[in-house]
Amino acid sequence: MSPPGYRSSFAQWETRASVRSRPRRHPTAVLGPDQVFFPPELFPVLSAPALADLDPAARQSILQHALYQYLHFTTVLEQHAVLPVTSAISLGDVGIALPEAMRADAYKITTDEAWHAQFAYDFIAELHAETGVPSSALVRPRFVTDLARLREEVEPSLRRLADLLFTTVSETLVSQLLMDIPRDGRIPDPIREVVADHAMDEGRHQTYFRQFLRELWTQLGTAERRFAGPLIPRLVEIFLAPDLGSVEAILRQAGLAPTVVSTALRETYAAVPEGRLAAEARVTVRLFDEVGALDDHATRAAFTTAGLVPA
Incomplete structure (x- = not known):
């Protein structure tokens, strides 16, 4: 089976990429009435019964540190995982043959992702300077x-x-963060704008990697596919599973007692809501299904066990 011709989504990159067309975003230290640094619904431990008596100042502090950790996650993901791969693709160093236009677009993605890492890092530093609140709860x-x-x-x-x-x-x-934060009127404009800039670029990247996956899967040998297929659910879980270490660090910096923190974590994360992983990963699962990955019985079994597809 030959892969379909490559269709670039970067024809207007010079005028649409955030690194080329968007201004630097600078945080504000002043929150208006009912504003928050981060959507509380996206930091679900705040709804734990153990935190029912949390005072507003502590709650706001927790949400500021949740924003810090989200931005830090962006920087680390881009620098640690994405940039090495997009750089290798651009150089033709991934072990598969790719259209020249696809390699050329990987250079653009590399530029985008380096910018995302930088503006997330810079935003943390500037918000610290503006508010006087250091990013003291950041964890890897x-x-x-x-x-x-x-x-x-x-x-x-x-x-x-x-x-x-x-x-x-x-x-x-x-x-969900990239989709929700730009539309959330409770979030100060600079935060909404910096996330919207990221989301705009990631839309093009998603289109690119859909096509990259088709090229990759077509060129894998049988043994490589049998290795890769069952591995995919583990990679999805690694990316999407709650980062309890970061949640604990954020709650600890608010001065909460260790017993309160452990109780809140248990109340929130003791059980994964049924269907959550499948809902969050549905686009990715569909893409792997479209290239034929789930035709392999062992791969489908791994997806089923992980709750990514129905039994």
């Missing part, structure tokens, strides 16, 4: 450790493929 995102552990389990010759798949998963998943 959980996915870094989980991904390193997975790579150690993988035969060295297959680690590059695992990296390609993780980046494809992360670039095709639809982030």
